[in-house]
Amino acid sequence: MASDFSRYIANLRQSLFDEQILEYEKFATTNEGFLEEICADFFRVVAEFFSSMMPELRGPTYNVREIKGLLNRFSCFATSFGAVKVTHHINIMKECIKHGDFEACRVAFEGIKRESELMQSRLEIYFKVL
Numbered sequence: 001m002a003s004d005f006s007r008y009i010a011n012l013r014q015s016l017f018d019e020q021i022l023e024y025e026k027f028a029t030t031n032e033g034f035l036e037e038i039c040a041d042f043f044r045v046v047a048e049f050f051s052s053m054m055p056e057l058r059g060p061t062y063n064v065r066e067i068k069g070l071l072n073r074f075s076c077f078a079t080s081f082g083a084v085k086v087t088h089h090i091n092i093m094k095e096c097i098k099h100g101d102f103e104a105c106r107v108a109f110e111g112i113k114r115e116s117e118l119m120q121s122r123l124e125i126y127f128k129v130l
Contacts, residue, residue: 005129012126022119023082039123042081046116049074057106067097067105085115 016022049070056067075090093108 020084043120045077
């Protein structure tokens with residue numbers, strides 16, 4: 001029974017990497033308390049990013065410099081955290097801004113939100129079963 005539960009936890013953790021929700025190298029520690037702390041910090045930054053970016057994307061006038069600045073700061077944080085899919089959507093959003101396509105930029109922003117929410121819910125499940 002205990003080995004089944006241990007296997008379940010190991011599989012749950014591995015699925016976070018297999019589905020490219022997180023990069024393995026960023027989380028290759030066994031110190032679970034450390035991981036929870038890092039995750040809490042990341043999701044605090046995610047919330048700040050969302051609250052700062054949403055008004056910028058309302059338009060119809062767009063402060064491209066501000067949007068790029070917010071994206072660059074968040075991109076650094078997401079990359080260092082190892083949030084693979086979130087980083088992918090950030091890069092899409094950056095490309096959309098280069099081309100002045102703010103509608104596509106909003107769609108990419110929704111992708112960032114969706115992937116962040118998915119990652120958060122999966123990590124919450126993981127930490128609850130530990």
